[in-house]
Amino acid sequence: MELIEHKFQYKNIPIYGWHVQPKEVAGIAVLVHGLGEHSERYLSDVVPRLLDCNLVVFSYDNFGHGKSGGKRGHCPDYDALLQLLDNIIAKARMHFPNNPVFLYGHSLGGNLVLNYALRFRSDLAGIIATSPYLRLAFEPPKWKMIIGRALLRFWPSFTMSSGLDPEDLSRIATEVIKYKQDPLVHDKVSPMFTFPIQEAGDWAIDNAHKLRTHVLLIHGTGDNVIDYRGTERFYKNSKRAELRLIEGGYHELHKDVGCNDTLNMIGVWINMQMESVAV
Template identity: 55%
Template sequence: MQESKFSFHLYGSEIFGCHVEPKVVTGVVVLVHGFGEHSGRYKAAVIPILTDLGLGVVTYDNIGHGKSGGKRGHCPSYEALLDILATVIDKAKELHPKKPLFLYGHSMGGNLVLNYALRRKEDFAGIIATSPYLRLAFKPPKWKMFLGKMLLKVLPSVTLPSGLDANGISRNPEEVTKYQNDSMIYDAVSPMYSFPVMDAGEWALANAHTLNCEALLLHGTRDQIIDHTATIEFHQKASNTTLKLYEGGYHELHHDLCKEAMLEDIHKWLKERI
């Protein structure tokens, strides 16, 4: 197993990336993390499942996250997030030309990979979206929404506490503690990061019927952060998706009590398509 790092400059920031390559490569996955976290949190559970299938894995820390540059919790625009993802996809193609290319996104990463496929119409071997951020599972206070929309017009880069309860990520208290003690996790978000992502989730739901590649959608039924019924809605509107629901599962399924079953479902779905 070989691991190498890379970086590139875009939108005035240096974006950190990493590539893990098995001895025999059957395909490649671009993995996109969720909001406030970083790509390193997928090394223990998710990446070994992918490399076991002979898949090279290309990860990156999004702008304003992890080891990448940019103001913490802020991005220039939603299009910037898609452009950064496009650059990483090009890197994956450069590393593994003519190999099947999959996208894997969690939470906000799920929002990005689904929107990327819907908007830019590239040919992918498949998409995996875990707990995709299509709609919040709770309603933020009205005053916070009003203030955020005002700030989006006048101070789009100012960051405010996200209000995320770390206990909602997993039923495993050890995973919650790891999350809370991770110095690279950031719990604040700018209006430019939050509102365009919310809008993109609704746009994806409205346009799910135009998805032109296969997708595996996975969600826990007790996700207190992202609404699992929105994932069901996306599945019902699309014609080529597979839906896996995990009874009682929390937001980070790959860190939850059901992670073995969830990772086995991903392994099986990918194996059938390589």
């Protein structure tokens, strides 16, 4: 697997990106990672499965994440997150024109790809959203919410701990250890990377009926980070979405018990969409 790196720029913020190409290119997958992590965490599991579907995979580290610039855990605003995704999609299409485009988003990435499909006019072949960040599975302390709201107005770049417990990511102990030892992972989050995301999640649920793109939603019922019932609500509000609930599954289903079955499920769905595009 040869990783070809790209250097992007968004309003003077350097953005790290890359793509991996199969032997035969039948389509494009743009992959968007979750909060606090980075794109290269998907190279060992998700990316190989997408390559098996003959999809060239483009990905990037979001603002304040991984090898990209910006304060850790902070972004300019929600619109910038969507605009950056749009720029990456355009770059992928420029490199591999006339190919169907899929979006793959996990957690925060799931929030972004779903909102992108609802807010941007773009011809997409399909969307995969795993554990999409639509609603939190826990209630943050009231004091933290009050302070955060005030900081959003007066000091939006102030960061504090996200409170994420790595043990909630996977039931596989070695995966939790890898996460904890990854030097590019952080638990920082700013008000700008918190409240607009939550509001966009609620907005996406309420506007899911406007979806024009076929979507595969996958969520674990044992997810203690993001509430699978928010994903269920999105599914029930849309005629274009399919939902697969993984009984007892944790947040990172691609690194959890039964991950091979989950990845195979995604591969089968993509191949079905590719067949419909080819007709």
